[in-house]
Amino acid sequence: MEGFPEKGIKMGNMTIKDIAKKCGVGVSTVSRAMNNHPDINPKTKELIMKTIEEFNYVPNNSARNLKRIQSKAIAVLVKGIGNTFFSDIVSGLERECQKKNYSCILQHVEEQEDELDIALHIIKEKKLQGLIFLGGSFSHPKEKMEQLEVPYVLSTIRTAGENCEQYAAVSVDDFKESYKMTEYLLQLGHERIAILTAPKEDESIGKLRLMGYAQALKDKKIPVQEELIGYMDAKKDRYSFQTGYKLTKELLKKTDFTALYATSDTLAIGACRALKEAGISVPDECSVAGFDGMEAGEFYIPSITTIRQPVEKIAKATAELLFDMIKGKEVPRQLVFEGELLERESTAFSSCHESVK
Amino acid sequence: MEGFPEKGIKMGNMTIKDIAKKCGVGVSTVSRAMNNHPDINPKTKELIMKTIEEFNYVPNNSARNLKRIQSKAIAVLVKGIGNTFFSDIVSGLERECQKKNYSCILQHVEEQEDELDIALHIIKEKKLQGLIFLGGSFSHPKEKMEQLEVPYVLSTIRTAGENCEQYAAVSVDDFKESYKMTEYLLQLGHERIAILTAPKEDESIGKLRLMGYAQALKDKKIPVQEELIGYMDAKKDRYSFQTGYKLTKELLKKTDFTALYATSDTLAIGACRALKEAGISVPDECSVAGFDGMEAGEFYIPSITTIRQPVEKIAKATAELLFDMIKGKEVPRQLVFEGELLERESTAFSSCHESVK
Incomplete structure (x- = not known):
């Protein structure tokens, strides 16, 4: 020119x-x-x-430096994109990629699909430099994990299986936070605490949160009762309003409880709707607690007591850890952030324990 | 080997x-x-x-066919990613891209950023074949639009400015749908209908929805009153729970109304929260209507009367139109889908019109 x-x-x-x-x-x-x-x-x-x-x-880097252009992409594999909690994380991750001038390819994984198969495919297809896994139960054999030839980070998920120490992960301590929430409900005088949780076969955060619940009960000498556990169906359900609604309806048919701990805010909101339809007032007749700290729970009526995950920090740390691993400056490691219990309108003292008030 | x-x-x-x-x-x-x-x-x-x-x-296409790999990417520019309505569209678009084996780069645009500047930048940087604009007010001078050298589609947005016929767009008819909702509230006997809407300077769906509201009132010989209009602040606000909450609080301070039409479900949910805090019962003392048809509105208490946008159809049509334009099989055109008015718990007959019941 x-x-x-x-x-x-x-x-x-x-x-x-x-x-x-x-x-x-x-x-x-x-x-x-x-x-x-x-x-x-x-x-x-x-x-x-x-x-x-x-x-x-x-x-025009592509003309003079093909390698660089090809490599400036990572993908975020999202399982359960319907969970609005993830959209906050995705937008955080996306912002971090933008800062570093990386393309962020968003890849949806259907509930019944294997995220690892998809990962193996797109790493090659798209010449990715790194991967972020978001959502899903994430329990894969070590051999298969080793086929991933690029750095990857599990964000807000953690595998409860063996070898978990080998994987880079950024999340809260799901066991501990879940213990905290259950303990809080126990302190309000609730003893029959129902829980909405992941499918029985889950080996990820669902299992960890269920274990936290069970441990808190045991430490109070309260037996864990199978009838109070609403498991998702691995084939059909996900952390959604609809699932919370359905599982609560099922629980109400077979048992009673004074508190319900839903392991996501979406599940908790669905549960409130089912309780309302059954003529049960929240929190007067049944307390409801969630997990995640989604904005929707803050504006819900009643607002939802929850464990707030520090979404911005998690997204930022996930991206930074991945970029450092890509540059070879960092090895896979586990970063744990503290959750925050937010007491809101959906929980109250158990009416069986008026004296506690 | x-x-x-x-x-x-x-x-x-x-x-x-x-x-x-x-x-x-x-x-x-x-x-x-x-x-x-x-x-x-x-x-x-x-x-x-x-x-x-x-x-x-x-x-390994990249080795033997560089051009093809480079070109198999489109970007979705999302303004207002906090609006969970968009996450449904994004996941739909992403699924369509997957089917066609396109990479879908998600690009976040901050509220105060110019999406067109960002578009011009990443088209070159990432060698994109096409673009989808999602959200934002989208009013740009024709000369600047012409700098976009790849096909693009406006999804669920539409510019109210001139030359709008030149742009490919997939959406509902925001004027008509908004007219429909206002007419419905009028039929319930409401005459003082407040509206939460986009900033005054908006030239996009916000303006179209406000025009639909105004026209429905005029056709019923009811004057449009400026004091009943809650405009967002262009610098600070967006279609969010928080904005709906804030604008409703402001309106309640200066006027009264028997119905409130929020031009998104997120705004409507925020409004319900503000009304509750003011001791006003929904729908007994004030009806609230939204727009979009988000799942959260279905599970909210009370569930939110709304205009459901056919998200799946819009996402599919957006992607198909774009891919056809990329292939040269299609010229830019406007596709309009029908919205559906869903009557739910948040609206009721005006108590000023008991006789209508």
Whole structure:
């Protein structure tokens, strides 16, 4: 391209040479400015960056550096995208990728699909540099995990199976947080505490949360009763309003309880709806607690008592850990964040324990 | 690679030749099978596809056909990702991309960012073949729109400005649907109907929905009163629970009304919360209506009367239109889907019109 069109005119084919010429500097100076190299005069850098912006110049890396372009992509595999909790995480991850100039490919995984098969496929197809797994029960044989040839991080999931120490994971301590919530309900005087939980075969956060519930009961010498456990159906259910509604209806048919602990806020909201339809008032006749800290629970009537997961921190840490692993600066490790118990309107003292009030 | 490892052993470097050898066919037959070519014996195809699956073979297109890999990506630019309505659309779009073997890059646009600037940037950076715009007010000068060098579709948004006929768009008729909802509230006997709507400067669906509301009132000879309109703040607000809560609180301070029409379900849920805190019962003392048909509104207490947008159809049609435009089979056009008014618990006859009951 010869000469410079006036400002405002379409500039599709501006090259780095044109920018250098315009600024009266060499190409390498422009390159240093763009790559945040410290060895450059700040004023020169400012001029270059302003010129780049003014002419809408985008470095055509693909032509001169194919490898870099190909590799600047990661994928987020989301199982259970219907769970709005994940959309908060996804938007956080996406923002972090943007900062680092990585493409973030969002890949939906159906409930009955194997996320690892999909991962193996798209890593090759899309030449990915890294992967983030979000949602799903995530229990895969070690041999299969080893086929993943790029770094990956489990975000807000954790496998309860063996070898879990080998995988990079960022999450809360699901066992501990679940114990905390159950203990809180026990302190309110509830003894018949129903739980809505993952399918029986789950080896992930669902199992950990159920274990936390069971441990808290045991520590209070209260036996865990199978009839109070509403398991999801592995084939049909997921952490959704609809599932919470359905499982609560089923529990109400066969037993009674003064509190219900739903292991996600979506399940809790569905449960409240089922209780309302059964003429049971929340929290007067039955307390309901959730997990996650979704915004919807805050505005629900009654607002939902929950364990808030620090979504922004988890998303940021997940992306940073992955990028550091991609650069070889970090090995897989487990980062655990603290959840926060938020007491809201959906829980109250058990009416069987009026004296406690 | 020589020979074939046994099944189950890691097969990272399987080539199309290996698959052909394994199946006792030529390479072109394998290619026909993979590309769904009609000219192939069904049994042979089955054998090939089974073998491909068994050995986890992924065609290494990037090596032999760089152009194709580079071009198999589109981006979805989402403004207002906090709006959970969009996560349903995104997951629908993502599924359609998967079917067509396109990468779907999710790009978040901050409320104060210009989606067109971002679009111009990433089209070049990521060598995109197409774009989908989701959310935002979307009013840009024609000259700037023309800089977009790839096909694009506006999904669930529509510009109310001039030249709108030039852009491909898939949505409901926001004016008509909004008219429908307002008319429904009028039929319930409400005359003082407040509305929560987009910022005054909006030129997109917000304006269209406000116009539908105003027209329905005018057709009933009811003057539109500025004091009943809760405008978002363009700098701070978005279609969220929090905004609905805030705007309703503000309206309650300065006026009264028997119905409130929130132009999204998220706004409606926030509004219900503010009304509850003000001691106003929904729907007995104030009806609340939303827009979108989000699942959260169905499980809310009270469940939210709304206009359901056919999310799955819109997502599918958006993706199909875009892919057809990419292939040159289709020119930009506007597809309009019918919304559905869902009467739920949050609306009732105006108590000022007992006789109507």
